[in-house]
Amino acid sequence: MSHNEDDAGGASPPPPPPVPAAAPKPSTYVTVGALRGGECADLLALVSAVSRPLEDAVADFRARIAPERRLRFGSAVTFVLEDKMMLQPAERLIAFAILHQGYSSQLANPFVPLLINAACDETSEKAERVFLQLLLSLTNGDNNEVLKQSAVDYLNGSDYASQVLLPREQLEKQCSRDAASSVQSSFRGATVRSAISDPDVFQSGGSSSEVSPIKPNRDNMIASLLQQTSLKGLPPQWIRPPPPRLEILEGELQWLNLDNNHELLWDGSMCADTSRGAVIRDLVEKACKGPLAPAQQEKIVLDLGKDWKLVYHCGMTPQKLRGLVEHNTCIAVEVLSRLINSPDMDEYFNVLVHMEMSLHSMEVVNRLTTAVVLPPGFIHDYISNCIRSCDDIQIKI
Incomplete structure (x- = not known):
């Protein structure tokens, strides 16, 4: 996957000839490395401003993060979103808004497949799924009213309760222009995440109006994960067959691997009378x-x-x-x-x-x-x- 804003150095190769657009296959993971210390602080500060309008949080993201670092930053956001215990519900809405609006000026947003997956996740709260579908329908300034609200105001309102959720096929067709094409492989699908949730711990992030008593510890944990672990996860190792042996020519010396026969020898002089x-x-x-x-x-x-x-x-x-x-x-x-x-x-x-x-x-x-x-x-x-x-x-x- 290549993007105009991913890498600061080196000229990118010429784009391939256009092909007919197809409905994107959702991708749940974007592979890049770990974040810097200052970027971890920026991420936590951005998602913690739950009382600010969402469009202000997006503007703050664009002001803080350089264009060449936005893909890496967005991949870190997807990393914390995959585990629903890392962020509070209101913080998750800010993170989703950053992923969507951070690439609104580009022709292909690499995080749209992830947003579609989250919008169709039946284990998520309806408020979050409706918010994501509203984000995915934002084109040419339509429905921008949702970004003028804060995350807390959106969750405390009741407008989302009457919204009808669109099926995945309709969302994929609607976002076919903006979704980044991704190559699926069984090798990528077998990757194990660097952070694995404990199945015995309740997965809900809690109420949006509550202040978590363990937030400082949570922030330290998230910063440690983003700085010290690879966001790529742990992929399986490639199986490399051993090279074939060279044919032994006539008259060529043949290497002999002698068996090592280790035997214990008894010391008859041990404990002898001296x-x-x-x-x-x-x-x-x-x-x-x-x-x-x-x-x-x-x-x-x-x-x-x-x-x-x-x-x-x-x-x-x-x-x-x-x-x-x-x-x-x-x-x-x-x-x-x-x-x-x-x-x-x-x-x-x-x-x-x-x-x-x-x-x-x-x-x-x-x-x-x-x-x-x-x-x-x-x-x-x-x-x-x-x-x-x-x-x-x-x-x-």
């Missing part, structure tokens, strides 16, 4: 500093035989190997034979090769050759170091 490891750690620390008693040596050998993994928790490092070899040869053999697959084993071999030759180191190497498989390079390096040490002893002698 006291035995602490004893071994203390004994190995003492063995690196001095000779152990036979009972202590036997304790280390038995515990390592029961659980060889204790060797990784006994605090042994390559830097401590020299002391362990010199003071406790048998413990050194037990520890090294169980560390043979350790990533640090090359450092232990390097210590043995470069440490000062002694009967203790030769005994450790001799026992290791029968206990585990030693790398060939280590035996060669160790023998070369022994020969070099013997040559140094002969030179000193």
Whole structure:
């Protein structure tokens, strides 16, 4: 839908060629965005002047609202009119007059379908329906007497009681020139309003002469809705089919999506008794500093035989190997034979090769050759170091 007063910027495309006019299909919703803060205050001030003549309220609307903002403003008015609890009956009449007279100078009024719907709404009060039919019959200055009254005076009078309501078909035919053509779609019809009425709350706006005790709260609620929610409502999402896959060419690598198999692994060391490891750690620390008693040596050998993994928790490092070899040869053999697959084993071999030759180191190497498989390079390096040490002893002698 496009209108001359909708948008301030950008040239509108040339109008399509004229087609035969048809009776408009009523539209109950005009989609635009939220209002500005000042416009919300203007809307509430305009509809609250129920004692002023209706033509003064319309003139005030034209003076306050710029032409390029009138469609957006009018759409906000339709938003509050759709829920009959938002405005009092007299305020609703002012809102309807603004929607109709605000576009009286245009060839097509976008809100005429909504006015026709409201005029034919059998759940509305007769006074409101008669007022709307009088508005829709206002052409070339006829029946302008209704706009010279205030909304309160119109409701307090009894003239509308004798009026005969026209059927929808006659109203649509009468307004075919002024009604804006609208394209109907099931997608638009499935839109959910941003504000939904509570079905358990009485929908009447109350008497026109009453002053609602909750009017300040109502005004705050309306202003909040108009500023923070979209007047377009919540339309359904478009269903977009996924694009087709590209054909896999011969010789092209195919992407494989492997299944993730998440399995829980039980930690067998959880809650295990660590006291035995602490004893071994203390004994190995003492063995690196001095000779152990036979009972202590036997304790280390038995515990390592029961659980060889204790060797990784006994605090042994390559830097401590020299002391362990010199003071406790048998413990050194037990520890090294169980560390043979350790990533640090090359450092232990390097210590043995470069440490000062002694009967203790030769005994450790001799026992290791029968206990585990030693790398060939280590035996060669160790023998070369022994020969070099013997040559140094002969030179000193």
